[in-house]
Amino acid sequence: MSNESHESVIGSDVEIIGTIKSSGTVRLDGKLEGELQCGGNAILGKSAQVKGNITATSVSIEGKINGNILAKDKIEMKATATVNGDIKARRLSVEDGVTFVGRSEVNPNSQPVPAPQPGVPQR
Amino acid sequence: MAEKRTKVMDGFAVVRGLAQAKHDGTLPLPGSRKPAEDLSSHPPPAALPKDSPHIVKTIEPTKRTIRCFKCGYEFKLAGTTKAIYCAKCREKIDMGDYVIDRPWSEEIKTGGSVIIRPTGRLENVRIWAGNVILDGGMDENSSIECTQWLELGAQAKPHPRQLAMRNLRVAAGASMAFKYKLQVNHLELLGTLEADVEATGLVSIRDGGHLKGTVRGAHLQVEEGGGLSARVFIWPQGNPPAEDS
DSSP states (O other): OOSSSSEEEEOTTOEEESOEEESSEEEEOSEEESOEEESSEEEEOTTOEEESOEEEEEEEESSEEESOEEEEEEEEEOTTOEEESOEEESEEEEOTTOEEEEEEEEOTTSOOOOOOOSSOOOO | OOOOOOOOOOHHHHHHHHHHHHHHTOOOOTTOOOOOOOOTTSOOOOOOOTTOTTSOOOOOOOEEEEEOTTTOOEEEEESOOSEEEOTTTOOEEEOOOEEEOSEEOSOEEOSSEEEEOTTOEEOSOEEEESEEEEOSEEOTTOEEEESSEEEEOTTOOOOGGGEEOSEEEEOTTOEEEEEEEEEESOEEESSEEEEEEEESSEEEEOTTOEEEEEEEESEEEEOTTOEEEEEEEEOTTSSOOOOOO
């Protein structure tokens, strides 16, 4: 991972057990067993598998996640996404083909979601 | 559009044509062949304009699904017609469209569409139709049964028990609450719906739409700007998992 680049990339052959914290954007194509906390955007590729919560400004999902998602702005679920957990955001976009089991709290007319708090409990 | 001229060829015309050619001296000798014309120096043909009569455009007519009110048999119908007979039981099915803009108490049974405007009101009447747009009032003794789409407008305030439909659309500005389980094929939201939804087709939440409650189905589509405050069980592969207590 580069300290100077705005996007950190975790390749599809990488498996991480633990917490990832970044102030920028993180693109995850590998496996993560733990939390992902981004100050920027979180992008989960098609081969991404996450067991844990994600907290970011915006989250784009093409892979699998077992955990909760808290986004300050937007959650975007692509057609290949599988989400098993609760989501909370200000905006939401879901493509046909998504597998989604959980609770959703998305109201575009409401106040912005407050800044993510550390230590969000798992479902 | 220029008319297309069709030249009819029959035996008499062929014999007459050959006799004329022989008289004019243009009839080729048996066995002689004209050399192939060199077309390389010819300019390429100009593209035909889009509205040229030489281009055949195939436009498939709109197909509607019709359900017989007597035997329940469903079949597809292309084009428009005022009446049709069920292919199974030969029951006559009216296919006319109706617009209600005043108090109405006459029963309607049609495979077409019924539009109830904000000035319209159903009074002690039962409506069977293919598609219904409800934007007016209805008393507690009236009911609507749609074989296809039911659209609820902003002025409609029906009791859910009075409605039976295959597909449901909640128009922009409308707000509906169903205390009972809502079972539909397709659901399209441009307004607000609070219900326990079970859909066999596509649940589509458009910009400005908002779904509250619970939604179960195989297909979900949310446009940016759509709201979803619900428990979600979307499982394209088949039966969704049992919900947690």
